[in-house]
Amino acid sequence: MHPLHGKVALITGGSSGIGRATALRLASFGARVAVAARTVAALEETVRAAETLGVEALAVPTDVTDVEQCRHAVETTVAHFGRLDVLVCSAGVSMRGLFVDAEPAALEQVMRINFFGTLYPTYFAIPHVKRSRGSLVAISSLTGKRGTPSYAIYSASKFAVRGLYESLRLELARDGVHVGVVSPGFVATPLRQRVLDGSGRPWPTPPPPPFPVWPIEKCVDRIVRLIVKRKPQALVARPFVIPFLALDEISGGRLGDWYLGGKFL
Numbered sequence: 001m002h003p004l005h006g007k008v009a010l011i012t013g014g015s016s017g018i019g020r021a022t023a024l025r026l027a028s029f030g031a032r033v034a035v036a037a038r039t040v041a042a043l044e045e046t047v048r049a050a051e052t053l054g055v056e057a058l059a060v061p062t063d064v065t066d067v068e069q070c071r072h073a074v075e076t077t078v079a080h081f082g083r084l085d086v087l088v089c090s091a092g093v094s095m096r097g098l099f100v101d102a103e104p105a106a107l108e109q110v111m112r113i114n115f116f117g118t119l120y121p122t123y124f125a126i127p128h129v130k131r132s133r134g135s136l137v138a139i140s141s142l143t144g145k146r147g148t149p150s151y152a153i154y155s156a157s158k159f160a161v162r163g164l165y166e167s168l169r170l171e172l173a174r175d176g177v178h179v180g181v182v183s184p185g186f187v188a189t190p191l192r193q194r195v196l197d198g199s200g201r202p203w204p205t206p207p208p209p210p211f212p213v214w215p216i217e218k219c220v221d222r223i224v225r226l227i228v229k230r231k232p233q234a235l236v237a238r239p240f241v242i243p244f245l246a247l248d249e250i251s252g253g254r255l256g257d258w259y260l261g262g263k264f265l
């Protein structure tokens with residue numbers, strides 16, 4: 001039997017992309033899943049797809065920028081299933097454009113969704129995952145490991161997520177809670193079409209990604225392995241990226257500046 005069989009997972013961003021695919025993969029292992037996002041019809045579609053895999057599933061409409069809605073999402077999941085073993089924070093938006101051209105309110109909104117939209121559900125999930133000695137998982141990004149031109153606020157929000165989760169990993173270790181961060185490169189999801197410009201509106205024609213795009217199932221493989229093996233972090237990246245990040249650190253950032261400087265806007 002799969003180790004996630006019978007577990008209960010709450011997945012924010014479960015209406016689309018990585019969150020939806022993770023919910024369905026966990027369901028395929030026999031986990032019961034609750035999915036949280038704003039678009040009710042898409043959540044209900046994820047629930048139906050999970051139910052066809054033979055598990056119980058729940059849609060919890062939630063705007064992750066609202067602290068009370070996040071409390072409600074966690075409490076509703078626990079009230080419905082009686083426990084919470086895994087929280088996956090996948091809700092997020094991307095913004096691409098030069099920082100100086102962006103509007104402050106749009107910058108703040110990215111931080112509210114990506115950072116506080118991870119912090120709030122995590123905060124309310126902690127007592128429950130302590131009880132189950134379960135997992136907290138955040139979807140950061142490779143831009144959360146290395147600053148990248150034209151992704152300044154997105155990168156900042158993902159660094160913040162990683163800082164929060166790395167600290168929690170140490171704070172919660174004595175309680176037996178697993179805390180893991182997944183840092184993907186570009187993944188083939190609807191995020192590509194929804195990427196925001198500096199005004200906070202989706203680009204009419206989004207600029208193409210400057211690096212290869214990973215299949216979504218590869219990303220989900222890494223998320224599942226991180227949960228099952230209780231790993232602290234996982235990258236979804238080509239093998240050279242790990243030594244590249246180490247060498248960039250040693251070079252004081254010069255290597256990354258040279259490599260990334262010409263690749264974006």
Ligand SMILES: NC(=O)c1ccc[n+]([C@@H]2O[C@H](COP(=O)([O-])OP(=O)(O)OC[C@H]3O[C@@H](n4cnc5c(N)ncnc54)[C@H](OP(=O)(O)O)[C@@H]3O)[C@@H](O)[C@H]2O)c1
Pocket residue numbers: 012013014015016017018019036037038039040042062063064065089090091092093094113117139140141142183184185186187188189190191192194
């Ligand atoms: N795709 C990539 O290349 C890539 C790379 C690195 C990291 N990531 C990260 O992976 C995560 C998932 O992205 P994805 O690629 O799966 O994108 P996606 O398909 O666009 O999914 C984003 C999800 O976030 C939800 N969401 C957005 N704003 C929300 C809000 N205020 N409240 C609740 N839910 C909200 C969306 O649902 P609603 O609109 O229905 O609310 C949707 O379910 C994000 O954190 C993203 O930053 C993605």
